[in-house]
Amino acid sequence: MYQVGLVESDTHIEYFWLALESFSQEELARFIKFACNQERIPQTCPCQEGGPDSAHVPPYPMKIAPPDGTGPPDGRHIRVETCMFMVKLPQYSSLDVMASRLRYAINCREDPLSG
Numbered sequence: 176m177y178q179v180g181l182v183e184s185d186t187h188i189e190y191f192w193l194a195l196e197s198f199s200q201e202e203l204a205r206f207i208k209f210a211c212n213q214e215r216i217p218q219t220c221p222c223q224e225g226g227p228d229s230a231h232v233p234p235y236p237m238k239i240a241p242p243d244g245t246g247p248p249d250g251r252h253i254r255v256e257t258c259m260f261m262v263k264l265p266q267y268s269s270l271d272v273m274a275s276r277l278r279y280a281i282n283c284r285e286d287p288l289s290g
Contacts, residue, residue: 178240178261187248187266188239190273197274205281210237212257239264253280 181188195206207216238261242251248265249272255262267273 176236176238178238181239181241185266187264187273190267190270191239191262191264191277193270194274194277198277202278202281206277209281210255210257210262211260236260237262241266253277 177183177188183189195203198206204214207213238259240261240263242248242254242263242265244251249268251265253262253264253276265276267276
């Protein structure tokens, strides 16, 4: 799940999960739409390898990667690669900044690609 040297204990990764935990169901649905351009996370079929225990494991789990480029983290936007379900996450300085940037991303109507 964590790419290019990121680990679960990184402060900005913890902010990311805390922010998502605070979201409403509607906001979580918008996040999924933003991150992978799907209405919901795809589920595997129990008849595929792994049997019934794999029924709720997404075939392409979300990946969290560092952002492209450089610059002050708090001034950067979260980017995604929807085909890979990859979130490129800047190292925001606080939970408030993380939650604010996530909400901006999932509610952005200016982007013609946001559907």
